[in-house]
Each structure stands twice: as C-alpha cells, then as structure tokens.
Amino acid sequence: MRRFLQDWAHLLLPAGVLIAGLGVFLVIRAAVVPKSFGEYGHYRGAALEMIRQKPVSYAGQDMCVMCHDDQAKVKAAGKHATVHCEACHGPLAKHAEDPAANVPKLPDVAVLCKRCHEQDPAKPSWFPQVVTAEHSGGMKCTECHQPHSPHIATEADAGSGRGK
Amino acid sequence: MMIPGVDGFMYPNEVELQWSVLIVLYPYITGLVAGAFILASLERVFKVEAVRPTYRLALLTALAFLLVAPLPLQLHLGHPERSIEMYLTPHRSSAMAMFGFVYLWYLTVVLLVEIWLEFRPDIVRMAQTAKGWTRLVYKVLTLGSMNVSPAARAIDEKVGYFVTVVGVPSAFLLHGYVGFIFGSVKANPWWSSPLMPVVFLFSAMVSGIAAVLVLYVAAMKVRKTPVDMRCVDTIAKYLFYMFMIDFSLEMLDLVHRIYESDESFRSLDFMVHTRLWFSQVILQICLGTLLPLALLAITQLWRVAEGKRRLMYVVASCLTLVGIFAMRWNVVIGGQLFSKSFLGYTSYKMGFATREGLLPAIALMLLPFLIFWVLVKLLPPWLKRETA
Known part of the structure; x- marks a missing residue:
C-alpha cells in the first residue's frame, strides 16, 4: 500500500502547482477587483458616485431658456426645434453660473454646420444636406441662413423679425 | 465622392476593415493546435500505433502554437496587460x-500535464546527467519527483490516457469556439451559419495533421534519419479522410447557399467571382483543396514508389496549409468586403511595418517555429531508434 501511494505521489506535484496557481490567482483577484464590482451590473458600482462628483459641464436647455427666451422661441418655431442649445454652443454650465464672468464664444459656423449637413449617402434623403464647397461658394452659412431657424429668410420673415 | 477601393454603396463604418490579417492568423494558429493535438490523441486514445513517431512531436507542436495563439488578438486589440481582466x-x-477559460484549461490542465507525464523519464534523466544551468531547468521541470519506476510510469500512462480523453473534447471546444464566434454573427450572411464551428473544426484537424507531417519529415531530413514510411502513410491516410469530410462540409454549405439563394446571395456570389476569386477559387479550392486531395487520392489508389510518395505527401501537406490559411483569410477578410446593404464592396489594404501589417503577421507566424525549436532542444521528442 505504501509503495502504491509512493508511485502515485508524484501526480500530486502538478496538481499542487495548479492549485497553487489557482490560489495565487484568487489572492490577486481579491486584491485588485474593486469591492463594488457587480453591485448593479458588470461594472464597478462606485464608478457611478465618482461620475456624480465630476463638475457639471452642461447647463441644460431649461437653464438657457430662462434668460434667452427670445432665441428659444425662434428656435422652437423652426427646423432646429429639437436641437438643444448646447449641441451647437458647447457646454455652458459655467456661463449659467456666472454669465458676466464666463462669456461664451460664438461657434465657428464654417465648421459647425457641415458636421450635420455635409452630404453623405448614408444619411436619410429627407435630411437637409449639401456639398458645402459647391453650395456656398466659400460664403459663411450664416450669410443666408439664420442658425436658430435656418430656413432662407424672405421679405415677409424680415418684416416680422423671424430668424434673428 | 469616390472613395479609393470602394465600389458601389458602403455604409461609412464598412469602408475600412476592422479585422485585419492578425485575425486571420488567430483561427489559423488555433486550428494548428487543435489539429496537432488530435493527431497525438490518435496514438494515445485510438491506439493507432503507426503514428507513434509523431506523438511527442505533435504535442510540442500544439504547445508551441498554443503559446502564440492569443498574441495576434492582443496585438490587434492593444493593451495586452488588460487581457487579465x-x-x-x-x-x-x-x-x-469564455474563450480565455477554454484556452487556460487546455493549456494548463490538458497540454502541459500531458507533456509533463509523457516526458517525465527524459526530464528526470536530464536532471541527473545535465550540467550547469540546464540541470537546474530540468530539476525545476521534475517538480521535485525523481520517481520513474515502472509502477509510477504505468500510473503515468493511465493518467495520461485519461488526460488525452479529456483533451479531445477540449481541443474540439477550443476550435469549435473559434468557428462559433464567426458563425454566431447573425448580421453577416457570409459568416452566419451553424455549420461554421464544424467546418472550422475539421479544417483545424486537416491543417494540424498536415503541419505535423511536414514538421516530422523536415525534422527527419535535418537529423538525417530515415522517415518512418508506415507512420507518414498512416498520417496521410487520416489527412485524406479528414480533408474529404472537411471538403464535403464546405461544399454542403456552398450548395445550401446556392439553393437557398437568400437576399445576400447575388452580392456574395459577385464577391466570390471578383474580389475573392484568387484567394477563394484559385488558392483555397483549386490549389489548396482539390490538388492536395488529388495527390492524396493517388497515393491511396495506386502504388507509388516510396520517395515519390513522400514527396507527394509533403507537397499535398504544404498546399493544404496554404489552402486552410486561404480559407481563414476568405472567412475573416471576405466577410468584411461587402456592404450589409448588398450594394457595394470595399478592399483590404494590408500595411507592411504597421502594428497589424504583414511584418508582424510574418513574425507571429515564425514565432511558433522558434518556440518549437526551443522545446525540441529542451525535450527531444525522438524515439530511441531515431536518436541513433
């Protein structure tokens, strides 16, 4: 029996190496996997609190409208009704906190408009799109279009003050 | 606006291929592992004694390629340190x-344990006779046991048999999974097929068997030792049978696609006749499948002189390896060349000295041979009558 056990004993060695490897792995895993991992899903639960503590960048549409209701009304009546202010003007939480100290720059329309309206066959055909180089001949989009209500201004519109 | 290399309509995210030549290498290398291991299991489990001379060689081949298998993925994804996550x-x-676990299981529980059990007498002998630092290496490899008594070896034999029995489905799982990854992409009609894991599995066996045959003949040539013709005849016979099954499955898939002719068929058919004509029809089907099958069939049907037969086996195996590589290429690259709108086609431009270019691909393909050479030096797989 002793001899039999002796002849089997060497098989315990690779098994020991594997178990030791598994043990080292479990120790590393316990040390490096954050405690909150899996709390809500396949991610670190504490990450939500960390994200919550980050400074807010966007003020939100409602905040913009509180002061800029004239532009908001124009926008609400036009094609850009569903585009939020900060989608074009950028994050403006600081401006909302202290409007005098943080005056935002106007966006560069030469870059901004074509982000959405440059022609691309992958876009749906109903979506307004142009080959900007051919369409404007180098002119700024705002020479003809009012960004808050981008339809081409007519005399009637000019009389009623729309598109400003 | 015309985009170079693009014909017809492509969605913007389809123009550039995301899965490069490295993703071609990954199933190719994994397939060689699975195939080599299954060849080894022929001797151990299925008692095909004729292939005994390649048993140890096949195990080392499988290990050399398995160690390299995750590298193309890590190079492709970047940040290899994150793979531990x-x-x-x-x-x-x-x-x-889940593949990570299949890989780890196969590497540690199956392959390393089987190699250790098989080579234990050699390791113990070298630990007693070697000099300098190599003695230390062998001492570490013994894991502290010098017991190679006939009784202990008989136990090793039984446990080794059990490990191989577990290893065969593990090898099937390892490569079946690779096919599953492609076959389960339901948005891609070139890949989405329940036959994909089975086709990958059989092509893996074919490539692994061919690789071991070539390595064995090459090793015997380098060592100036006569090739055991009974062994290579048997390997070639299994290669032929496996290849016939693999080819039949691929043809079944093709016939099924042609007969079904779903909405993707015209687009895929056009692609095979244009962009994939060389890699699929010429390289994979004609040179990589029909020609080696014909060569192997000739050796099975007629008596061919030994020298010619050996040459035919080697040529057929090399062509097979090229053909299976082309098959992986056509699956991975071909599946990304056509638009999901079925209205356009893009091209694959491979870089050279870039992270996913030709140069790293060649280096990754040569690396297993370097590891194989080191393993052969460390654990000579030659049988006693070959070491004369």
Whole structure:
C-alpha cells in the first residue's frame, strides 16, 4: 500500500502547482477587483458616485431658456426645434453660473454646420444636406441662413423679425 | 465622392476593415493546435500505433502554437496587460471572454500535464546527467519527483490516457469556439451559419495533421534519419479522410447557399467571382483543396514508389496549409468586403511595418517555429531508434 501511494505521489506535484496557481490567482483577484464590482451590473458600482462628483459641464436647455427666451422661441418655431442649445454652443454650465464672468464664444459656423449637413449617402434623403464647397461658394452659412431657424429668410420673415 | 477601393454603396463604418490579417492568423494558429493535438490523441486514445513517431512531436507542436495563439488578438486589440481582466471579472454572456477559460484549461490542465507525464523519464534523466544551468531547468521541470519506476510510469500512462480523453473534447471546444464566434454573427450572411464551428473544426484537424507531417519529415531530413514510411502513410491516410469530410462540409454549405439563394446571395456570389476569386477559387479550392486531395487520392489508389510518395505527401501537406490559411483569410477578410446593404464592396489594404501589417503577421507566424525549436532542444521528442 505504501509503495502504491509512493508511485502515485508524484501526480500530486502538478496538481499542487495548479492549485497553487489557482490560489495565487484568487489572492490577486481579491486584491485588485474593486469591492463594488457587480453591485448593479458588470461594472464597478462606485464608478457611478465618482461620475456624480465630476463638475457639471452642461447647463441644460431649461437653464438657457430662462434668460434667452427670445432665441428659444425662434428656435422652437423652426427646423432646429429639437436641437438643444448646447449641441451647437458647447457646454455652458459655467456661463449659467456666472454669465458676466464666463462669456461664451460664438461657434465657428464654417465648421459647425457641415458636421450635420455635409452630404453623405448614408444619411436619410429627407435630411437637409449639401456639398458645402459647391453650395456656398466659400460664403459663411450664416450669410443666408439664420442658425436658430435656418430656413432662407424672405421679405415677409424680415418684416416680422423671424430668424434673428 | 469616390472613395479609393470602394465600389458601389458602403455604409461609412464598412469602408475600412476592422479585422485585419492578425485575425486571420488567430483561427489559423488555433486550428494548428487543435489539429496537432488530435493527431497525438490518435496514438494515445485510438491506439493507432503507426503514428507513434509523431506523438511527442505533435504535442510540442500544439504547445508551441498554443503559446502564440492569443498574441495576434492582443496585438490587434492593444493593451495586452488588460487581457487579465477577462479572468478577473469574467463576463459570462461573452463567447470571447469564455474563450480565455477554454484556452487556460487546455493549456494548463490538458497540454502541459500531458507533456509533463509523457516526458517525465527524459526530464528526470536530464536532471541527473545535465550540467550547469540546464540541470537546474530540468530539476525545476521534475517538480521535485525523481520517481520513474515502472509502477509510477504505468500510473503515468493511465493518467495520461485519461488526460488525452479529456483533451479531445477540449481541443474540439477550443476550435469549435473559434468557428462559433464567426458563425454566431447573425448580421453577416457570409459568416452566419451553424455549420461554421464544424467546418472550422475539421479544417483545424486537416491543417494540424498536415503541419505535423511536414514538421516530422523536415525534422527527419535535418537529423538525417530515415522517415518512418508506415507512420507518414498512416498520417496521410487520416489527412485524406479528414480533408474529404472537411471538403464535403464546405461544399454542403456552398450548395445550401446556392439553393437557398437568400437576399445576400447575388452580392456574395459577385464577391466570390471578383474580389475573392484568387484567394477563394484559385488558392483555397483549386490549389489548396482539390490538388492536395488529388495527390492524396493517388497515393491511396495506386502504388507509388516510396520517395515519390513522400514527396507527394509533403507537397499535398504544404498546399493544404496554404489552402486552410486561404480559407481563414476568405472567412475573416471576405466577410468584411461587402456592404450589409448588398450594394457595394470595399478592399483590404494590408500595411507592411504597421502594428497589424504583414511584418508582424510574418513574425507571429515564425514565432511558433522558434518556440518549437526551443522545446525540441529542451525535450527531444525522438524515439530511441531515431536518436541513433
């Protein structure tokens, strides 16, 4: 029996190496996997609190409208009704906190408009799109279009003050 | 606006291929591992004594290629240090994440244990006779046991048999999974097929058997030792049978696609006749399948002189390896060349000295041979009558 056990004993060695490897792995895993991992899903639960503590960048549409209701009304009546202010003007939480100290720059329309309206066959055909180089001949989009209500201004519109 | 290399309509995210030549290498290398191991299991489990001379060689081949198998993926994804996350926080719904465990199981529990059991007498002998630092290496490899008594070896034999029995389905799982990854992409009609894991599995066996045959003949040539013709005849016979099954499955898939002729068929058919004509029809089907099958069939049907027969086996195996590589290429690259709108085609431009270019691909393909050479030096797989 002793001899039999002796002849089997060497098989315990690779098994020991594997178990030791598994043990080292479990120790590393316990040390490096954050405690909150899996709390809500396949991610670190504490990450939500960390994200919550980050400074807010966007003020939100409602905040913009509180002061800029004239532009908001124009926008609400036009094609850009569903585009939020900060989608074009950028994050403006600081401006909302202290409007005098943080005056935002106007966006560069030469870059901004074509982000959405440059022609691309992958876009749906109903979506307004142009080959900007051919369409404007180098002119700024705002020479003809009012960004808050981008339809081409007519005399009637000019009389009623729309598109400003 | 015309985009170079693009014909017709492509969605913007389809123009550039995301899965490069490295992703071609990954199933190719994994397939060689699975195939080599299954050849080894022929001797151990299925008692095909004729292939005994290649048993140890096949195990070392499998290990050399298995060690390299994850590298193309890591090079492709970047940040290889993050791959450990797959084990630390496994995502059970991800097939790719689960592969990490299949890989680790296969490497540690199957292959390393089987190699250790098989080579133990050699390791113990070298630990007693070697000099300098190599003695230390062998001493470490003994794991502290010098017991190679006939009784202990008989136990090793039984346990080795059990490990191989477990290893065969593990090898099937390892490569079946690779096919599953492609076959389960339901948005891609070129890949989405329940036959994909089976086709990958049989092509893996074919490539692994061919690789071991070539390595064995090459090793015998280098060592100036006569090739055991009974062994290579048997390997070639199994290669032929496996290849016939693999080819039949691929043809079944093709016939099924032609007969079904779903909405993707015209687009895929056009692609095979244009962009994939050389790699699929010429390289994979004609040169990589029909020609080696014909060569192998000739050796099975007629008596061919020994020298010619050996040459035919080697040529057929080399062509097979090229053909299976072309098959992986056509699956991975071909599946990304056509638009999901079925209205356009893009091209694959491979870089050279870039992270996913030709140069790293060649280096990754040569690396297993370098590892194989080191393993052969460390654990000579030659049988007694070959070491004369």
